[in-house]
Amino acid sequence: MVGVFSRARRVAPVAILVVAAFLLPFLLSTQQESLLTRALIFGAMAASLDLAYGQAGLYSLGHAALAGVGGYTAGLLMVRYEVQSFWLLMLAVAGASAAASMAFALVSLRAKGLYFILVTLALGQMVANLAQQWDFLKTAQAEAVTGIVMPSLGFATIWNPGTVYQFVLVVVVVMLFTIQRIIGSPVGLALRGARENGVRMSALGYDVWRYRVAAIVLSGTLCGLSGALFAFHSGLIAPSNVGVAASGVLVLMAIIGGSGTRYGAFVGGVVVTLLQFYASEWSMERAPMIVGVLFILTALLIRFRPAAASALRGLLRGEASHASA
Amino acid sequence: MQVVANGVALGAVLFLMGSGLALLLGAMGVLNLAHGAVYMVGAYTTWTLAISQGWPLVGAVLAAGAVCAVLGVILERLFRVIPGRPNEQILMSFGLIYVLGNLAQLVWGPVAKSPFQVAGLQGAVQVGDVAIPANRLAIAAVGFAIALLLWLVQDRTRVGAMVRAGMDDAEMTRALGINLDRVVLAVFVLGSAVAGIAGGIGGLVLGASTNQPMDVLLLALIVVVVGGIGSVPGTLVASLMIGLLDAFSRYQFPEMSSVMLYLLMVAVLVARPTGLSGRVA
C-alpha cells in the first residue's frame, strides 16, 4: 500500500507535466509549435541513443544513421510506394531499423574500446554516403527524400502544427515510457553492469556480448522510430540528417542532459534543439561556432565543475540509475 | 596509370594522417577526432602562402607544418585539462571540428579552394611510355620520405622508444618513471605538424575546404581500423590499399565509390578485428 502511494507521488508530477505539455498549443504560435515538436523528437532520439551510450556504456558515434534508416524507410515507403498508414509505416520502420542496428552491432562490437567509437563513426558515415550517392534514396532530383507528409492514423485527423505537436508528444511519451521500463528492468541493470565491469559480469554468468547487442538493437530501433517522426514532421530526410555531425550532436545532447540518468538525455535533446534554433536565428553563418563552443564548454564543465555537473545530474537522476560522474 | 598515380598519392596523404591518429590513439589513448581539422588548417595555410602570396611550395608547406605544430601544442593543452575518458574527448573533438571549420569559413570564405596550381608541378613525368602527373609524384615522394622519417623516429630515438613502450603498456611505462605527458606533447606536436604538411601537399589534388575536417578524418580512421595500431608498415599498407581502392572505385563505379572504403573496413573487422598488423587494440 505504501508502494501505491510512493508510486503515485512519483508519477503525479510527470503526469501533470505531460498534460500541461499537451495543452501548450493553446498558448503558442505556429512556429513555436513546430520548434517544440522538433525538440521533442530530438529528445526522444537522444534518449534512445542513451540506452546504448549511457546505460550500456557503448560510445556510439553512428546512431544518427540508425535514426536515418527509420527516416528513409518511412519516407521512401510513403513517397515511392504510397504507404500512408502510420501503423504500417512504424511497423516497417521498427523492422528495418532493428535489422540495421543488428548489423551495426555485429560489426562494431568486433572492435574494442576507443576503436569501437571509430568504427561506429565510420559505419554511420557509410550510411550517409550511401544516401548521398544511391539514386534510389533520392526523389524528385533532390539530394534527399522529399514530399513526406504526416501519415494517416486510420481515423479522421486534421493535421495542423498544433495537432502534429500533440500527436508527436503522445508518441514520444510512449517511447520514453518504454525506455524507462527498460532502464528499470533487470535487463537494464545488467546493461549497466556490463558498462561498469564486463569481466565481473561474465564471471557472474552474464553473456556480456549478447547484452551489448541487445542494447544497440533496442536503442537503434527506438532511434529509427524517432527518425521516422523526424521525417514526417520535417517533410524530408537528407544525408546531412544521417551523417557523423548529426550523430555527434546526439551525443552532445545526451551528455549535456546527463548521460546514464533517467531523463537527462531527453532533456538534453530538447535544450540543444532549442539552442541550435536560436543560435541560427541569431546568425545562420556563425551557428556552428556556437554549437562548437557548446561542445567544448560541456567537455570542460565535466572537468572543472564536477560538483555542479553532478548536482545537475542528481536532479535528473532516477533512483535506479547512477550517472558515471 | 593515371588511376594508380591518384591512388598512390592519396595513399601517401592518408598514411601521414593515419599514422598521427594511430599514434595518439594507440600509444596515448587520446581520441583526437579533430585531427582532420588540423589537416584543413594546413591546407588553407598552404593555399594562402603558395597561391595567394606566391611563396614557393616547399616553403609554404613547411610553414603550414609549423603552424600546425603550434596548433598541436594548443590541442595538447585542451586535451590535457579534460580527463582521458571517451565522453570528454568526443565532445572536445567535435567542438574543435565545429570551431575550426567555422573559423576557416570566416577567414577563407565558404567556397572551397580548387586544387593548388603550382609552377613546375603542372606537367607530367615520362617514365618509359607512361606519363605520371608531376604533382602526384611529388605527393608520393614527400609522403614516403616522411614515412621513412617517422619510422626512423619511432625505431631509433628515445621519444620513439617511449612511444613504443607506451603502446605496449601505459601503466608499466608510467611506473618506470617515464613522463608520458611529455611524450603525449611530443606526439601531438609531431602528429599535427605531419597533418599540416599532409594538408599542404594534399592540396595539390584535393584543394582546401571546410568539409575536410570530417572527410579526411573518416578516411584516416578507416586507415587506422584497417591497418591496426602500432606498426608503421601496417599503416602504410592500409593507406595504399585505401588510396588505390578509392581511385579505382571512383573510376569503376562512381555511384558507390565512397561506400567501397567502408565495406573494406567492415570486411577487415569481420576477418581480423585487430587490423592487418594484428596487434591487439
Added chain:
Amino acid sequence: MPLLEIDSVGRRYGGVHAVQDVSFHVDAGEWVGVIGPNGAGKSTLFNILGGQVTASSGAVRLDGRNVSGLPAHQRFRAGIARSFQISSLFPDLTAREQLTLACRQTGRWNLVRGWGADKSLNERVEQLLDIWNLNRSGGSELPAEMSYGAQRRLELALAVSSQPKLLLLDEPNVGLTASECDDLRDRVAELGDETAVIFVAHDMDMVMGWSHRILVMHQGRLVADGSPEAIAKDPFVEEVYLGVAPVIA
C-alpha cells in the same frame, strides 16, 4: 568421478610459463587451499579455472565435461563461481544493485521476459544485504562510499551468492577481521556438503584450518599436493615456501 579434473594445464605469456604442467583433482565437497610465493602462478591458475584466461595447453574438466574452451559466463553456468583478489566491483552501482546482479539464477534476466519487477528476487537481495552486513543505508551505497572491509564483503558476497558446484576464492581473508573470516567460512559451509572450494591464502593458520588438502605452487608448477599434516612436514615445501624454519610445529 572427481568434480574437477585439471589435466597438465599450462599458460605461456611470450616465453614465460606462468603456469606449467599442473594436474590435480578436486572431489565434491572438498576444500582445497593453494599456497605458494608471489608469482607462483596461483592467480593465473584461478583465471584459467574461471575462464578469464584460456590455457595454452591441457584440459579443465568439470563433472567429466571438458570446459577448457568455454568463455567465463558459461563456466559460471556450468557451476564455477569466483571472487577476485583485488575487489572487482561495479563502481557506479549500489550494493543492492550489485547483489541483485549476483542473483542471476533466481532472477528474471531473460532478454525476452526480463522486463518486469521480480518479487522473489527482491526478497533474496534483502536477505543477502542482511547476511553480509551490507544493509547500512539500505544498501544504497556505492563502493567508493563503503569501508574497505565492506567492499571485501561485497566482493565475496558476489561470488558466494550463487549456488556453485565449485567456488574459487582468491585471498578471501584479506581485509576481513578474524570474526568476519569465521562468518565467511560459515557462509561458504552453508552452500552445502557438495560444494567444493579452492582458495588462495597466505595466512597459514587459515590455510591449515580451512583445508582438507593443500596444493603448493612454485614457479608455475605444482610442487606438492597433500593433507595439511603432510604438507606441514614436507621438506621440499619447507624449503621453497615456508622458509628453512618450519612455521607450523
